Amino acid sequence: MDVDTGNMTQTNLVDKVVVPGDVVLDLTKMENQTIKLGSGLRQDCDYISVMQAGKLRLSKPNKYWVESSQKRYVHRLEDTVLGIVVEHRSDNFLVDIKAPNLAFLPVLAFEGGTRRNIPKFETGTLIYARVVKANGIMNPELSCTDASGKAAEFGQLKNGYMFETSTGLARMLLSSPTCPVLEALGKKISFETAVGLNGRVWVNASSPDDVILVSNAIMRSEFLSGTQQRIMAEKLLERLQKS
Amino acid sequence: MEDRTDGRNANQLRPLGCSRTILNRAHGSARWSQGNTIVLAAVYGPKAGTKKGENPEKASFEVIWKPKTGQIGKQEREYEMILKRTLQSICLVNVHPNTTTSVIVQVVGDDGSLLPCAINASCAALVDAGIPMKHLAVSISCGLMEEGSIILDLTKSEEEKLKAFAYLVFPNSPLSVIDKVHSSKEEPIEHGIITSVSYGAMPVSGYFDCLERGRAASAAISEFLRRSLQKQSSEDASRAAQ
Numbered sequence: 001m002d003v004d005t006g007n008m009t010q011t012n013l014v015d016k017v018v019v020p021g022d023v024v025l026d027l028t029k030m031e032n033q034t035i036k037l038g039s040g041l042r043q044d045c046d047y048i049s050v051m052q053a054g055k056l057r058l059s060k061p062n063k064y065w066v067e068s069s070q071k072r073y074v075h076r077l078e079d080t081v082l083g084i085v086v087e088h089r090s091d092n093f094l095v096d097i098k099a100p101n102l103a104f105l106p107v108l109a110f111e112g113g114t115r116r117n118i119p120k121f122e123t124g125t126l127i128y129a130r131v132v133k134a135n136g137i138m139n140p141e142l143s144c145t146d147a148s149g150k151a152a153e154f155g156q157l158k159n160g161y162m163f164e165t166s167t168g169l170a171r172m173l174l175s176s177p178t179c180p181v182l183e184a185l186g187k188k189i190s191f192e193t194a195v196g197l198n199g200r201v202w203v204n205a206s207s208p209d210d211v212i213l214v215s216n217a218i219m220r221s222e223f224l225s226g227t228q229q230r231i232m233a234e235k236l237l238e239r240l241q242k243s
Numbered sequence: 244m245e246d247r248t249d250g251r252n253a254n255q256l257r258p259l260g261c262s263r264t265i266l267n268r269a270h271g272s273a274r275w276s277q278g279n280t281i282v283l284a285a286v287y288g289p290k291a292g293t294k295k296g297e298n299p300e301k302a303s304f305e306v307i308w309k310p311k312t313g314q315i316g317k318q319e320r321e322y323e324m325i326l327k328r329t330l331q332s333i334c335l336v337n338v339h340p341n342t343t344t345s346v347i348v349q350v351v352g353d354d355g356s357l358l359p360c361a362i363n364a365s366c367a368a369l370v371d372a373g374i375p376m377k378h379l380a381v382s383i384s385c386g387l388m389e390e391g392s393i394i395l396d397l398t399k400s401e402e403e404k405l406k407a408f409a410y411l412v413f414p415n416s417p418l419s420v421i422d423k424v425h426s427s428k429e430e431p432i433e434h435g436i437i438t439s440v441s442y443g444a445m446p447v448s449g450y451f452d453c454l455e456r457g458r459a460a461s462a463a464i465s466e467f468l469r470r471s472l473q474k475q476s477s478e479d480a481s482r483a484a485q
Contacts, residue, residue, distance in 0.1 A: 021378025051375035070373035100289035
């Protein structure tokens, strides 16, 4: 098998923008290889085609996915999300996470949760949780503990301000190394944020001015490059005479 | 060859325009213009639950057509039904079963070829909302003149004068890594047809001529759609990735 020419024909769409219907991989040319498909790709008999428009990415050796940014969220396992409680049933809280279905948060899925100390969340409570069951068809299930059962910052988020963004901006804020806008703001203001991969961001700081400043800076940074983000953040800080 | 009122030749399309993500609250939106025919499409969804009578194992679509003026009547209901069937056939309905996606179409300007413009706008809006799709749809109107020649992208006055015309919807031409040798065994995907709505009486040969011309022109629209999707998407991605 001539691996070199095989690789050339198959990866010439990587890092290019693809639209639904484009064929990105021909499986008949790749024998005995395992390929991992992420979001936006599906298998159609002998080839892999695109479901959503976006940039095709490859993480060597074999992970392919389409990077796109939407206003809605598709639930995935082990994602951390910010949900809003909609209803309290006997066994579960129903939580809205901007997905096609409402998510269930079992009342016992908290650190040290027993039938006696069920938390009292009213409708509208903001929760930081982790997706533990994400079968595409059924309602996703959340949990407010990490894998070892500890609370680890999950749970209700009090005070602060929550705003909605696209999923692409949420991913950028969570990327490592630290996103430039958060770094630039962190040098002058102390604040805390929680970013949900479902496109919700919560910001809390000691004064309302700081909260508004941080939220505006984050919302404006979506389409800016690293240096542009730093410049924008510094301009905002100057306006409020923090520097 | 007769001259067309706006000076185009038989195969020329009106200037196309497409902008996406224009509405703040909609999950996906697009505005598509072909000359003076302008349509705004908004997509909300997928939302949980299906309507009564719809199959809960598939995602269902709901289309609402809003005319520029006047009350909603039979013509709007017909457009809604055609649009719903077209969108159902291009979207993957098994990815999010038991959900409803709403598409709302608002007519901003009507100068002929309204249904093709609406289909193009809805397809762009669905891509903007990230609804999983098999491929894109491009739509065009073709008219049959008396002497048998075909004209493309009809204006309202041409539609009224012509004896017969058709609205055609084709799949777009995909980019593919499959070798040409491999795929020449089957017909390329853009030779299929998704929807065809015809008005008036035309001979069979005339209809097939319309199909051919329409298919050839749909390659141009497909290329335009791809470029407009790439332009917006690469601007966002290149800025956000840095």
